[in-house]
Amino acid sequence: MEKETINIVWFKRDLRLKDHAPLKAAAESENPSLLVYLFEPSLIHDPHYDVRHWRFVWQSLTDMMVKLSEHDLELLVAYEEAETFFDRISDQYDLKAVYSHEETGIDLTYQRDLAMKMWFETMDIEWKEYQTNAVQRGLMHRDGWRDTWKSTMDEPQAEPNLDQLHSVRVSDNILDIINTSIPNRFKEETGYFQTGGEEKAWKLLKSFIHERCSDYNASISAPGPARTGCSRLSPHFTWGNMSIKQAVQYADEHYDDAPSKRGLRSFRSRLGWHCHFIQKFESEPRIEFENMNRGYDDIRREWNEEKFQAWKEGTTGFPMVDACMRSVISTGYLNFRMRAMLVSFLTHHLWLDWSKGSLHLARQFLDFEPGIHYSQFQMQAGTIGVNTIRIYNPIKQGYDHDPDGEFIREWVPELSEVPRDLIHEPWEMSEMEQQMYGCRIGTDYPAPIIEDVKESYKHASKILWSKKGSNKVKEENKGILRKHVKNRR
Numbered sequence: 001m002e003k004e005t006i007n008i009v010w011f012k013r014d015l016r017l018k019d020h021a022p023l024k025a026a027a028e029s030e031n032p033s034l035l036v037y038l039f040e041p042s043l044i045h046d047p048h049y050d051v052r053h054w055r056f057v058w059q060s061l062t063d064m065m066v067k068l069s070e071h072d073l074e075l076l077v078a079y080e081e082a083e084t085f086f087d088r089i090s091d092q093y094d095l096k097a098v099y100s101h102e103e104t105g106i107d108l109t110y111q112r113d114l115a116m117k118m119w120f121e122t123m124d125i126e127w128k129e130y131q132t133n134a135v136q137r138g139l140m141h142r143d144g145w146r147d148t149w150k151s152t153m154d155e156p157q158a159e160p161n162l163d164q165l166h167s168v169r170v171s172d173n174i175l176d177i178i179n180t181s182i183p184n185r186f187k188e189e190t191g192y193f194q195t196g197g198e199e200k201a202w203k204l205l206k207s208f209i210h211e212r213c214s215d216y217n218a219s220i221s222a223p224g225p226a227r228t229g230c231s232r233l234s235p236h237f238t239w240g241n242m243s244i245k246q247a248v249q250y251a252d253e254h255y256d257d258a259p260s261k262r263g264l265r266s267f268r269s270r271l272g273w274h275c276h277f278i279q280k281f282e283s284e285p286r287i288e289f290e291n292m293n294r295g296y297d298d299i300r301r302e303w304n305e306e307k308f309q310a311w312k313e314g315t316t317g318f319p320m321v322d323a324c325m326r327s328v329i330s331t332g333y334l335n336f337r338m339r340a341m342l343v344s345f346l347t348h349h350l351w352l353d354w355s356k357g358s359l360h361l362a363r364q365f366l367d368f369e370p371g372i373h374y375s376q377f378q379m380q381a382g383t384i385g386v387n388t389i390r391i392y393n394p395i396k397q398g399y400d401h402d403p404d405g406e407f408i409r410e411w412v413p414e415l416s417e418v419p420r421d422l423i424h425e426p427w428e429m430s431e432m433e434q435q436m437y438g439c440r441i442g443t444d445y446p447a448p449i450i451e452d453v454k455e456s457y458k459h460a461s462k463i464l465w466s467k468k469g470s471n472k473v474k475e476e477n478k479g480i481l482r483k484h485v486k487n488r489r
């Protein structure tokens with residue numbers, strides 16, 4: 001029997017039905033298309049990811065399936081490695097073309113894409129990849145990048161006509177050969193975590209632009225108020241429930257009626273940073289594994305597992321650090337400043353290498369976006385260059401951004417009875433105060449794991465500044481940069 005000729009739309013981190021160039025191309029093709037998302041076991045077991053991410057993906061897929069069903073369309077969700085999946089499908093069908101977005105991801109997805117590129121070529125299947133947001137593949141330098149970002153944001157959105165799309169029905173033939181059983185833990189309710197889906201993303205964008213942006217600048221650095229004052233769109237951008245262009249264009253259309261033009265402008269500039277950092281990572285993916293500036297390779301050589309565990313679990317004895325860590329473990333979210341403080345505490349005060357810490361926080365951040373994450377992590381760890389070194393004092397951050405200790409009390413219940421003037425330095429409590437407030441230091445709540453943050457500040461600062469000449473190492477890095485750019489083409 002002759003095989004049916006089909007195309008495939010391969011959804012990755014672009015889980016939406018609007019402003020979607022691959023879906024538009026499929027709708028305009030004369031061949032029927034199979035719409036597919038793959039939960040890839042290798043990615044699910046990768047140390048960057050946690051079940052929280054796959055729940056968000058599952059919620060996003062469910063949202064898409066409901067909308068697709070209104071157009072009598074289906075989405076195939078499989079639990080397969082990419083090559084196994086495409087191999088099996090091409091046994092059954094004459095697979096003509098695969099449409100997807102380019103992905104700037106961790107090394108694992110990059111290697112998978114290289115392998116798939118070869119496989120599609122061998123099988124004479126066209127793989128058409130479309131640019132994601134304003135991130136350009138194979139860019140040799142970033143001169144003029146800002147102007148290109150602006151012009152990309154002004155371009156019309158790619159609107160797929162779903163009524164025109166002729167989709168391949170997910171038949172028994174497919175179900176017989178493809179593993180479609182999705183682990184139940186991906187389908188569980190997520191309590192404190194944000195829920196995935198296009199619908200949720202639009203609700204957040206609208207409430208931010210029409211109401212919440214007036215609190216943006218005042219709340220951005222404080223972990224409690226940031227939960228409602230910031231847009232909270234990051235996981236939706238990471239998993240592609242909304243494109244950056246959709247957000248920019250909506251913000252521009254509603255600029256005149258926004259309650260705070262300043263808030264809206266600050267938000268809009270961060271949408272540019274989003275693409276900027278991913279673009280940097282696209283050209284320098286090696287920063288997943290090594291210092292951006294190799295001149296810092298010989299620092300932080302010693303490891304202390306006990307201190308690392310205390311940081312990971314939020315039991316350092318520094319209330320603001322512990323509250324932030326426990327909150328991100330339970331909710332998947334933390335504002336920018338407090339993410340920076342956690343990294344600063346790990347790398348400057350505990351003087352531990354950043355790499356294991358970056359994996360731990362990648363698993364916690366629901367919005368884990370490799371390009372932003374690795375660039376920011378290294379920036380905060382001071383491994384980019386001395387001009388960017390910021391060493392946060394975790395005690396001062398508490399006084400500045402949680403003056404009454406409300407956020408701390410929410411996440412560190414051991415300190416719930418401690419009054420505001422003692423909550424940021426509970427080790428200063430007398431024996432009697434410890435008894436009165438039900439918190440004995442060293443028993444109910446840990447004693448601080450470092451003696452003096454002023455000393456650890458001095459130590460870190462001295463070593464990092466002594467590396468001032470290390471910028472010359474950047475010259476050597478250029479060769480590595482070019483090699484990666486060439487590979488990604």
Ligand SMILES: Cc1cc2nc3c(=O)[nH]c(=O)nc-3n(C[C@H](O)[C@H](O)[C@H](O)COP(=O)(O)OP(=O)(O)OC[C@H]3O[C@@H](n4cnc5c(N)ncnc54)[C@H](O)[C@@H]3O)c2cc1C
Nearest residue numbers: 230231232233234270273274336339340367368369373376
């Ligand atoms: C160590 C560290 C790791 C980080 N890891 C990630 C990550 O994995 N994924 C991620 O999306 N953000 C990351 N950030 C950046 C930032 O903290 C989050 O984007 C932000 O807190 C998300 O909340 P929001 O959506 O309410 O942001 P808003 O303040 O409302 O900003 C809107 C959007 O702009 C972008 N954005 C905001 N701040 C930045 C920034 N500094 N750099 C680049 N883009 C930005 C995000 O897409 C965000 O959703 C990291 C920051 C640090 C210090």
